[in-house]
Amino acid sequence: MSRGRALTLFVSLCTALVTVGLVNAPPAAAANSAYVFAYFTETPNGNGADYGLHLAVSQDGLNWTPLNQNNPVVTPTAGTLGLRDPFILRKQDGTFVILATDLNGTDFGQNNQYLHVWDSTDLRNFTGYRRIRMHNLNTHTWAPTAFWDASRGQYGIVYSANNGTDVFMVNYTSDFRTVSAGQVYFSPGFPVLDGDVVVDGSTFYLYYKNLSNGLLYGARSSTGAPNSYTTYTSGLRQGSGMEAPMLVRNNAGTGWWLWGDSYSPVNNDYYAWSSSNVGGDSWTVMNQRAYTPPLNAKHGSIAGITASEYNGLVSRWGLPNWTRLKSSNFPDRYVRHADYLGRIDPYPFDPYQDQQWRMVPGLADAAGVSFESVNFPGRYLRHSNYEIRLDANDDTATFRADATFYRVAGLTDSAWSSFRSYNFPDRYLRHFDYLLRIDPISTATDRADATFRVTS
Structure with a gap:
């Protein structure tokens, strides 16, 4: 038998053995990702x-x-x-x-x-x-x-x-x-x-x-x-x-x-x-x-x-059943309620649950979102006179509209999020002097104030 034919038969035999599982090298460890x-x-x-x-x-x-x-x-x-x-x-x-x-x-x-x-x-x-x-x-x-x-x-x-x-x-x-x-x-x-x-x-x-x-x-x-x-x-x-x-x-x-x-x-x-x-x-x-x-x-x-x-x-x-909102231009601060008002404060703070939200389908439009408090269930962020409050849901059409926002790409960073008011569509959720409100957005500062990271 020629050397070339012998080599061909050897390779074929090895291939067959691998195929039936008689010869097999251990798989490489999976890479960390x-x-x-x-x-x-x-x-x-x-x-x-x-x-x-x-x-x-x-x-x-x-x-x-x-x-x-x-x-x-x-x-x-x-x-x-x-x-x-x-x-x-x-x-x-x-x-x-x-x-x-x-x-x-x-x-x-x-x-x-x-x-x-x-x-x-x-x-x-x-x-x-x-x-x-x-x-x-x-x-x-x-x-x-x-x-x-x-x-x-x-x-x-x-x-x-x-x-x-x-x-x-x-x-x-x-x-x-x-x-x-x-x-x-x-x-x-x-x-x-x-x-x-x-x-x-x-x-x-x-x-x-x-x-x-x-x-x-x-x-x-x-x-x-x-x-x-x-x-x-x-x-x-x-x-x-x-x-x-x-x-x-x-x-x-x-x-x-x-x-x-x-x-x-x-x-x-x-x-x-x-x-x-x-x-x-x-x-x-x-x-x-x-x-x-x-x-x-x-x-x-x-x-x-x-x-x-x-x-x-x-x-x-399992993943968290709550979210947090991190400010884009004050990234050490998170949206929270305090004395039933919406604001952003430096983290950490107590009660830490003040910054946790259940982001649920919008009360006025399921295509939007509403923010229910984790530690005050039944209370939602809503605007009143353009200021953001944490109020109990009275199930009126006005409340549902005030508590509904449309999540859109972040106005200053599209990888983050901004939230447009349902019933005042020219206004967005933003912070001003660390308090939350809804305002029209026109300047770079406004856009930064209205941009948040949805995180856990």
Whole structure:
């Protein structure tokens, strides 16, 4: 038999074997095309505090939709019975592990040597709940992050503790059940808090808060070994305080985001930066129009997920049955009612439900929309003397007309929305001096005032 004919027969045989399933390479892992955000919730006066595991999803990594009506998907059943600072890691086998601080509430004087741990194949079910002891120190075990250390063939779990000063500790593990003895991971000569470790190629990045000046910094290492990091960025902060950095790689592979949690729930919950070069000191402050954190979210983590996983999470936990309206030109402010008047106020505030609306078919025309209050059901936004009020539906034709709007492309940004009055079609819902009203629109300022993002 000629060499050429032999090769042809061999290729044909291999093709046949593949066809019948006798020879088949394992499929490549699906690429991440969406994101999941794990967090707990707090609001200024505690009205929205919940110390269970919350999840939100996003397709662009910037604008987030809470799942399960922003209720927890799982809650600890041991230790303090509450969690803070949840961290999601996709393990080498493609499944997930969730780590969290064992702390229920805001009593930061508690000492606790344990972390909460769950396993999950898909974030739709959580199994193997346990607590793992990380050290024998008389101190806390806060804000875990974890990463795969290929040179060790193990995962590193890094967390905040105090051994005379605030440092990061590390324990190594293969199964998130048994861990090595804790050792100091990062102690730069000043107190630090809230580390996040991300591995990019052969470089390990550690972002953290410097407690001496309240700024966020990035450090890097070529090995990821304890005490091998060198700080390379300038200090970062937005607002009056910042902590809990989250370093996130864009699924498209074209850049990075850095999120920072506000120091206190009385400030905006999250701020963000972007960079095309995580290895450079080149973080750019992002306009708050570009991102919308999950409602009431505090100190969380973000992980990439596949389209199938995204769809599975939405199917399992459901999307919110309420919406919020974010101002285009004051993107830290949301439409809310206060004393039965419509206005825009900086988020967060309590009662946080004042900003939640059921956007229902228009009371006067189902082709339009009406806004029913979540915490005052039966009351709707309506105009009266051109001012927007929250009034009870008296089922008159006048009320139905006053409470109906047509949703159209945003007057200043077609990706957002504007709302034209049903019975005064030359007027649009807009804010003026932070109060809502309906007015004719003619200037660029008017158009910006009348443009909102419909979000969750």
